[in-house]
Ligand SMILES: NC(=O)C1=CN([C@@H]2O[C@H](COP(=O)(O)OP(=O)(O)OC[C@H]3O[C@@H](n4cnc5c(N)ncnc54)[C@H](OP(=O)(O)O)[C@@H]3O)[C@@H](O)[C@H]2O)C=CC1
């Protein structure tokens with residue numbers, strides 16, 4: 001399968017590097033972005049093929065990732081409209097907040113094959129969490145191929161399009177929330193004299209182990225909280241102080257703000 005990328009920023013690079021680490025060969029990847037200096041350097045660093053235009057990416061690829069910021073989607077798609085209609089690739093959008101219907105409208109056709117997705121940056125290390133939703137033109141076979149690409153680099157979930165905004169908060173943006181939590185935990189360690197690098201490793205391993213425990217255990221996270229909290233102990237003292245400062249409320253408010261922003 002030939003895989004193209006329109007836009008080679010943080011998200012596209014995370015997908016490309018994840019796929020390449022799982023055996024997808026550089027010779028099967030085609031890229032183009034706004035600045036030649038950027039995509040040429042990336043092509044030299046990784047061996048993927050640099051194309052002279054977005055249309056060339058489409059002409060050379062079976063599956064084309066649309067990985068640009070929402071604000072430039074309309075301009076980019078209008079420019080490549082003829083190539084999309086002629087070559088009929090499966091267009092895989094990773095763009096936040098742009099619906100399948102909006103993509104079809106911009107392209108002026110309901111006959112295009114579109115899979116709307118919401119990955120997260122952890123696809124780079126094979127631990128992503130990606131939502132997918134296809135339009136009616138994508139065959140089950142083509143959808144399976146796209147799904148298998150994302151399964152190489154993490155877990156996948158089929159979701160209804162109405163749930164994309166919620167998914168953005170829970171998985172698309174949430175790596176930043178978790179990095180923020182890890183940094184805050186590590187910084188607290190620094191307050192008490194630990195070196196920042198060591199404190200970050202300790203905090204990250206505690207978060208990794210806790211996430212795995214949630215995934216592997218039959219218990220709910222809430223029950224696991226109780227298991228760690230010895231009567232009269234340190235954990236319950238810490239939890240109550242965090243909650244007094246609005247821990248759960250701050251997370252729910254963060255999710256609310258993320259969803260509002262996504263919905264525009
Ligand atoms: N970052 C993340 O964690 C996630 C991002 N997303 C979504 O992915 C999309 C990309 O985000 P992200 O990678 O972070 O953004 P970046 O700003 O890192 O990358 C955007 C890319 O678009 C390219 N670009 C701009 N204009 C054009 C054009 N006319 N033709 C071709 N390429 C163009 C840029 O080119 P150049 O590099 O040459 O300037 C750049 O490579 C967004 O819609 C975002 O919402 C979704 C999930 C997670």
Ligand SMILES: O=C(O)[C@@H]1CCC=N1
Nearest residue numbers: 096168171172173174
């Ligand atoms: O911040 C953003 O807009 C994108 C969407 C999901 C992660 N980053």
